[in-house]
Amino acid sequence: MLIIDVKESPSIDRALKKYKRKFERSGTLKELRRRKHFVKPSVARRTEVLKAKYKSEMLRKLEG
Secondary structure, eight states: OOOOOOOSSSOHHHHHHHHHHHHHHHTHHHHHHHHHSOOOHHHHHHHHHHHHHHHHHHHHHHHO
16 A cells, blocks of 8 residues: 655645656556466466577677
């Protein structure tokens, strides 16, 4: 749960902006999207390895 302290002087717009920033940094939306569909651990690991392989190849191309 996100808590935003609002005092009398700041406007509601500023409080809303703080809330949005906190919400984005907390990663709640990202977590919800991740949990929407189940991915087998073996598949998740495979995609992780493929991403790492792709990144290393791209770095090698840029350096060479």
